[in-house]
C-alpha cells in the first residue's frame with residue numbers, strides 16, 4: 001500500500017469518528033467543517049500534494065478517490081448545516097396560516113372625487129359619457145361659438161398637434177359630440193382630463209381634470225341651474241357650505257357665471273390659494289348660448305338648457321386641504337397612501 005493510500009484511509013477513519021461526534025452534538029459544525037474543508041488548513045488539502053508522487057495511472061485513480069471522499073464529506077455535512085437560508089426556513093412555516101399580503105395601492109384623490117361627483121349627479125338623473133382628449137378645433141372652439149381670432153381663444157393657451165388637431169382645453173367639446181348624436185332631453189356629465197399651456201404653480205398645472213355637465217330640455221331656467229349646483233355643493237361639502245355666484249363670460253353660455261366655495265382665510269396658505277379673498281372658484285356655468293344649439297341643429301326657439309364645467313383639482317384641494325396642486329401629479333407614495341380607504 002502506498003503512503004497516499006494510507007493517508008487517505010487515515011483521514012477517512014478520522015472523518016467517520018468526527019462525524020459521529022457531530023451527530024451526537026459533541027462537536028460544533030463549523031470547527032469540524034473547517035477541519036476538513038477549510039480553504040487553507042483543511043485536511044482534504046493535504047491529499048492533493050501526494051498526487052505528484054504517483055505514476056500516471058495511479059494518479060487518476062487516486063484523484064477520483066479524493067473527489068469521492070470530498071463529496072462524501074460535503075453530503076454528510078449538508079444534513080447538519082445550520083439553516084440560515086430562507087428557503088430552508090420556510091419549510092418550518094405553517095402553511096395553513098393565511099398568507100401575508102403585500103400592500104395594495106390606493107385610489108387617486110382625483111378619481112375619488114370624480115366618482116363621488118358622478119354618484120351625486122346620478123341621483124338627479126345625470127349619466128356619464130366620455131370624450132377624447134385629442135380633439136379638433138371645431139369641437140373644442142368653433143362649435144362652441146369661439147371662432148378663429150376670438151379673444152376667448154387666448155384665455156386657454158392651447159397645445160396644438162397640427163393646424164386643426166389639439167389637446168382639448170376643456171370638456172365642453174363633449175357637449176357638441178353628444179348633442180350631435182342625441183336629441184333632448186339631455187342630462188349628462190362628461191369627466192376627463194384637459195390640457196392648457198399654463199405656468200406651473202401652486203394653483204395651476206399644464207393638465208387638469210374637469211367634469212362637464214349639460215342639461216337640455218324645454219323651459220329650463222337659470223334658477224334650476226343654481227339649484228342644481230347648490231344641491232351638488234351641499235351633498236359634496238356638507239350642508240354648511242358657503243357658495244356664491246359671480247357673473248362671468250363664456251362664449252358658449254349666456255348669461256354666464258362662476259361659482260365659488262368659501263375656503264377660509266386662517267393662515268398664509270389660505271391667502272395664497274384664494275388670492276387673499278377666502279373664496280375658491282370651482283366651476284363655470286351658464287345657459288347654453290343659442291349659437292351652440294345652431295351648430296348641433298337644435299331649434300333654440302323650442303328648447304334651452306344649462307351647462308357647467310367643474311374643476312376637479314380645485315375641489316380635491318378644498319375637500320382634502322391640499323395646498324399645492326402639484327402634489328396631485330407627482331405620484332408620491334407618502335402623499336397617495338393617505339387616501340387609502
Ligand code: PHE
Nearest residue numbers: 170172284285286307308309
Ligand atoms: N369650459 C369652461 C372652462 O373650461 C367652463 C364652463 C363649462 C363654463 C360649461 C360654462 C359652461 O372654463
